[in-house]
Amino acid sequence: MEDAFGAGQISGEVPVADAKVRVAWLYYVEGLTQEQIAEALGLSRIKVIRMLAAARSEGLVKIRIDARSARQAGLERGLVTAYGLSEAVVVPAARDPASISALVGYAAGSWLSDKLADNMSLAVGWGQTLHQALRGIQPRQIEAMSVVSLLGGLTHSRSINPSAVARRVADMFGADCFQLTAPVFVSNAELRDALWREPTLRELRDRARAADVALVSVGDLLPDSTLFREGLLPQSDLASLRKAGAVGDLVCHFIDADGELVDHPVNRRIMAVSPADLKEIGLVAIAAGGANKEHAIRAALRASAAKVLITDEGAAEALLAGGAKAQQDERRAQG
CATH class of the missing domain: 3.40.50.1360 (Rossmann fold)
Known part of the structure; x- marks a missing residue:
């Protein structure tokens, strides 16, 4: 399975920042689950969770909720x-x-x-x-x-x-x-x-x-x-x-x-x-x-x-x- 950037897996040569972007893209934009991302990129689910958390804390991902109750x-x-x-x-x-x-x-x-x-x-x-x-x-x-x-x-x-x-x-x-x-x-x-x-x-x-x-x-x-x-x-x-x-x-x-x-x-x-x-x-x-x-x-x-x-x-x-x-x-x- 290919990710949003056309690569099947994240190799050891991919910069960490790029890897975070790929994981965030798949999760927030493509709608893949953490398990699916882990399988697609050859990562453990724990690693995916940590990268998503890092993407949020570092400002790579900004969530905005426009709806009102x-x-x-x-x-x-x-x-x-x-x-x-x-x-x-x-x-x-x-x-x-x-x-x-x-x-x-x-x-x-x-x-x-x-x-x-x-x-x-x-x-x-x-x-x-x-x-x-x-x-x-x-x-x-x-x-x-x-x-x-x-x-x-x-x-x-x-x-x-x-x-x-x-x-x-x-x-x-x-x-x-x-x-x-x-x-x-x-x-x-x-x-x-x-x-x-x-x-x-x-x-x-x-x-x-x-x-x-x-x-x-x-x-x-x-x-x-x-x-x-x-x-x-x-x-x-x-x-x-x-x-x-x-x-x-x-x-x-x-x-x-x-x-x-x-x-x-x-x-x-x-x-x-x-x-x-x-x-x-x-x-x-x-x-x-x-x-x-x-x-x-x-x-x-x-x-x-x-x-x-x-x-x-x-x-x-x-x-x-x-x-x-x-x-x-x-x-x-x-x-």
């Missing part, structure tokens, strides 16, 4: 209606809560890949979800595209750096990348204001406001949220931020339930494009999941005027239930 579709329609969105994407609930950012992020990357075209500009935030979004992006060459980072960077990062997310997205599309070359948190408000007076940083801020699309995430006020887990802010700030009314952060700005900036010293030290600036961008998409982020996501939608929400079933259900309750409370107050 009836439950997902219903939640998406509900979110669009309840929050005045143009589009909602809801992924299935994760079996492990630790996987929520991976699932939502992957969906965000797929969504972004479909939206971008020649001559477009993209503004991007950061966080675990957007870091995971890189996995869902389908790289290709896009002419005259630019990517703008919405936040400053870190002098020391263990895993996620705001500037790295923008740079990697730009590389995937062959795009120009514009970085906010300042620390994401500075020591005081005076220094922040002085930095924003720098012509190059003012130009970057204007470029971000003029972007065609923005993809941002939302943080909550928990010890394991990105800002606190990565040590950008001390855990001791959690209590004072909650006392100030904060329910979460959007591009590192802490906002209350109404989407307004809270009066807290942290908000005066941030080198990042503000939530108000996001409202000037053509299309803003928020990618965030988890029922625990309900209040933060709702606040971020208000703060940014986002028209796209990419989330999971848990957060979608919480947002719809919470929105319905708020409407009932408002009607009671008026009645």
Whole structure:
């Protein structure tokens, strides 16, 4: 039996990378079983399984699921209606809560890949979800595209750096990348204001406001949220931020339930494009999941005027239930 490339078996001279491609082609495109592939290529079934796993992990194979379950579709329609969105994407609930950012992020990357075209500009935030979004992006060459980072960077990062997310997205599309070359948190408000007076940083801020699309995430006020887990802010700030009314952060700005900036010293030290600036961008998409982020996501939608929400079933259900309750409370107050 011949494989898709016309060879009966994989000889010892075939490069390993080529062998992985052959195995992946037969399995995902030709529809052969693992046993059939093993027989066709003269391999053991265990070897075939390992090569398929390697093809996935190395990015040789990218799986995309475009179908929606009836439950997902219903939640998406509900979110669009309840929050005045143009589009909602809801992924299935994760079996492990630790996987929520991976699932939502992957969906965000797929969504972004479909939206971008020649001559477009993209503004991007950061966080675990957007870091995971890189996995869902389908790289290709896009002419005259630019990517703008919405936040400053870190002098020391263990895993996620705001500037790295923008740079990697730009590389995937062959795009120009514009970085906010300042620390994401500075020591005081005076220094922040002085930095924003720098012509190059003012130009970057204007470029971000003029972007065609923005993809941002939302943080909550928990010890394991990105800002606190990565040590950008001390855990001791959690209590004072909650006392100030904060329910979460959007591009590192802490906002209350109404989407307004809270009066807290942290908000005066941030080198990042503000939530108000996001409202000037053509299309803003928020990618965030988890029922625990309900209040933060709702606040971020208000703060940014986002028209796209990419989330999971848990957060979608919480947002719809919470929105319905708020409407009932408002009607009671008026009645």
